[in-house]
Amino acid sequence: MTRSKAPEKTSAALFAALGDETRLRIVLRLAQGQPASITELSAGGEITRQAVTKHLHVLEGAGLARGARLGRERRWSLDRKQLEQARAFLEGISERWDNALARLKTMVEESV
Amino acid sequence: MPSSQTNQIERKTMIRAPRSRVWQAITDIRQFCQWFSTESAEPAFRPGAHVRLISTHQGPYYKMEFFIDIVEMAAEHTFSWRWHPASVLTGEDLSKEPMTLVVFRLEDAEGGTLVTVTESGFDQLFPSRIAKVLGENEAGWKYQMAALERYFSDAK
Numbered sequence: 001m002t003r004s005k006a007p008e009k010t011s012a013a014l015f016a017a018l019g020d021e022t023r024l025r026i027v028l029r030l031a032q033g034q035p036a037s038i039t040e041l042s043a044g045g046e047i048t049r050q051a052v053t054k055h056l057h058v059l060e061g062a063g064l065a066r067g068a069r070l071g072r073e074r075r076w077s078l079d080r081k082q083l084e085q086a087r088a089f090l091e092g093i094s095e096r097w098d099n100a101l102a103r104l105k106t107m108v109e110e111s112v
Numbered sequence: 113m114p115s116s117q118t119n120q121i122e123r124k125t126m127i128r129a130p131r132s133r134v135w136q137a138i139t140d141i142r143q144f145c146q147w148f149s150t151e152s153a154e155p156a157f158r159p160g161a162h163v164r165l166i167s168t169h170q171g172p173y174y175k176m177e178f179f180i181d182i183v184e185m186a187a188e189h190t191f192s193w194r195w196h197p198a199s200v201l202t203g204e205d206l207s208k209e210p211m212t213l214v215v216f217r218l219e220d221a222e223g224g225t226l227v228t229v230t231e232s233g234f235d236q237l238f239p240s241r242i243a244k245v246l247g248e249n250e251a252g253w254k255y256q257m258a259a260l261e262r263y264f265s266d267a268k
Contacts, residue, residue, distance in 0.1 A: 090234065093197055094121050097229050101125040103147040104227070108129045108137045 017062035022047060023055045027078065030065060035075035120232040128224040135188040138216055138227075159185050163193075183213070191216040197231065 017023055026041060042052045056076055059065035063081075067074040127134050137143045141157050144150075150165040157163065161182045167173045180193040194211040212233040219226045 090121055093231060093234075094123060097121065097123040097231070100148055101123060101227065101229065103149070104134075104137060105125050105127050107143070107147045108127050108134055111129075111133075 017058050017064055020055070020058075022051070023059060026052065026055055026059065027064060030076060030078040035068070035070075035077040037073045037075050039073070041076065120230055120234070122228065122230045124226060124228045126221060126224055126226055131188050131218050131220055131225045134218055134225040134227060135191075138218075139185060139191050157182050157185065157191075159183065180214075181211070184215075189218055197234075 029041060030036060038049055038052050038056070041047075041056070042049050047055075056065055056067065060067065063079055065076050066079050067076045069075075137147065139157055141152055141154055141163075144157070145152055145165070145168075148165075149167060149169045151168055152163060152165050154161070154163050159182050163180050163182060165178055165180065167176050167178070178195065180195045183192040183194060184190055192213060192215040194213050196209060197212050210233065212231050215230045215232075217228045217230075219228070
């Protein structure tokens with residue numbers, strides 16, 4: 001059960017899971033808010049049900065998506081906590097770069 | 113694993129100075145140390161060098177050491193290195209951990225030089241490290257992250 005995994009166990013899987021166009025598209029679709037079934041996620045015919053299922057399991061393993069049984073079908077939704085964690089990590093690095101570049105700019109422009 | 117936007121950070125700044133001047137500020141080790149808030153005993157950067165730097169940033173990381181491995185120096189155009197991002201934060205042995213790649217690109221722009229920094233390879237980092245860096249920095253994080261920015265705006 002992926003939900004019980006410690007956050008540090010899933011963070012690397014998280015970045016790997018997002019590094020795929022199809023999965024990113026599924027994440028975008030789930031981000032619209034309403035839980036979706038595999039049928040709905042494969043609608044449009046671009047991806048097969050099997051492929052969608054496989055990608056959803058990768059996303060579930062990374063703690064990005066979770067499925068809940070509703071009648072005969074599982075409906076999938078986004079787990080935003082993990083996304084926020086990924087965002088926070090990269091924001092921290094970004095902020096350090098912004099600060100460093102600001103110091104570079106000041107140093108160079110003051111010396112011209 | 114195909115690299116994607118989510119594994120890369122890109123930041124830009126416009127500097128009102130010629131490209132040659134900006135290049136010097138980034139690749140002359142003395143000048144680099146000044147704005148990067150570090151000190152080093154090395155005389156110069158050169159491709160292939162494993163450079164030891166000491167943080168001069170006031171705060172908990174003051175005087176802590178870290179290393180950058182210079183990859184490329186293409187005059188007035190590209191300067192790159194590999195490192196363990198924010199390694200001063202953890203102080204653990206990172207020698208076996210994958211590194212990220214930092215690339216500076218310089219371009220002529222109206223009235224000066226456009227500097228673009230990209231850092232990539234975050235999907236390769238050890239999970240424990242990500243969690244640790246996260247835990248140490250949560251309070252200070254407020255900037256928009258380029259990689260997921262598009263995702264969040266598209267999702268609205």
